[in-house]
Amino acid sequence: MVQKNKGQQFILNLLFIILCLLCVLPFVLLISSSFTEEAALTQKGYWFWPWKVSMDAYKYLMNSGSQILTSYKITLLVTAIGTVSNIMLTVLFAYPLSRREMPARNFFAFFVFFTMLFNGGIIPAYMMYANFLHLKNTFWALIIPWKLLGAFNIIMMRSYFTASIPNELVEAARIDGAREYGILFRIMLPLSKPMLATIGLMTGLGFWNDWTNSIYFVTQKNLYSIQALLNDIMTNIQFLQNNTQMQQHANQMNLPSASVRMAIAVIGILPIFAIYPFVQKYFVKGIVVGGVKG
Template sequence: MIYKNKAFRITMNVIMVLLTLCCILPFILLIASSFSSEADLTKYGYSFIPRGFTLAAYKYIWAIKENILRAYGMSFLITGIGTVINLVMTLLFAYPLSRKDLPGRKWISFFLFFTMLFNGGFVPTYLIYSNVFHITDTLAAMIVPYLLMNAFYVIMMRTYIMTNVPMEVIEASMIDGANEFQNLARIVVPMSKPIIGTIGLMSAIAYWNNWTNGIYFIQSRRNLYGIQNYLNSVISNVAFLQTHSVGSGIVTADLPSISIRMALAVIAIIPVLVAYPFFQKSFVAGITVGSVKG
């Protein structure tokens, strides 16, 4: 029995090491490529050790640092506002659904599940946001569509509250004169910090990585671009210069297009890498929602 347990642990450790390498190696390759010369990347391809070490890609980025910092600021603003609103709406939806005495609970749950299976489609959704709500070229266009509410987050939050917040505590609080909002603020929220941290992290990453809203809804006010949209426009501009440089007198032979993509990707993921360790404990505790009850 001891031998079998030891073999199982060794096997699982090997599997976890391999999975860890699968997560880490792409980042190493990304960083190494951002410091490689354009000629070596074109000739030899990607390598875990930089070939022809150069800072050309980062020098190009440094030249447009003001725009990058502005885009960073917009991304932090969009991510912060969107995540907070997402968490508030998720809590206000999930807490009533966790109460078995809620009138019409089954019908409300049905409509929630229905949105996970069906939606209006891209074109009708775009027309509603653009022609009815008129959010085109506004900050709301970067926050509201597709990201402000997620039925899966509501289900996660509801399940966590049902399995980890004792109903007896809420009933005792109501006997003492507390109302539902007081129960939510003083009992449910403090006892649900792991799942709140988990959903908050997932929502923040979704907002940070989102670039489709900028493509769809931002037409003229490019100053509303977040870091993802701005970096995408930089890549497009570099590709345009290289494509149309022949016969135009523009010198782009030394323009590091491949390494610029890698360097821009490094810049885009730095905030996520910095923030994740602070949320790791809550993320691990929240993602195992319902696995242990006690």
């Protein structure tokens, strides 16, 4: 279906350029505001370029930021530990499911799939984690509930093992005396790098962006991730706006100014923008594989 018409191509590209701007400009607004001088910001408002460039917000963050450093550390640790554990559990589950020799293979495949069809909702799981396993206000509450292992990753990984790695390789390794763990870690994984990258990046992004586990399980500020900190700041601002009589207390609550808030949000998305251009092909691939396989 080749389009020969130049005019049509022009309109088509124009349309997509507008769509892309719509997707990107809001973040430009965020970044630009963080570099705008506070006085100019309150007078002229948020805008897509700084009214008056100033690094004050970032200087303030550098000097006053023990909470921000703590939160950044929490986010980094949660992302690193969470992603590695998730991938580990995923491949350990996916490999046996991809082998015909696996005992009760169909049962375990259904055991995984059924978690996608039916779930008990948040309340029973919350009660178990909070009241029975006592995860409230612990570091592990940010990793374990709901996020450590999912059927989606297992199914994607298993399909890759079955479809992209020839069975003969595994058979040959077994004849040479290789054990199952050896086959998984020395043969399957090195050959699965593209899929590991795809799943790893998507899982990592999920941990980096997570704030729901924080608001369910964490009230101590020393366990706030960057996202939880941003959520907390916004909640306080809204609380003040909804309760005007509280506004004289605003200074006592020591809320960050408009540009500082935006600067915290910017350092929260900075790693995503820094890494994304180099790994975008894995994301696009992940969406394609994940979306179609369901």
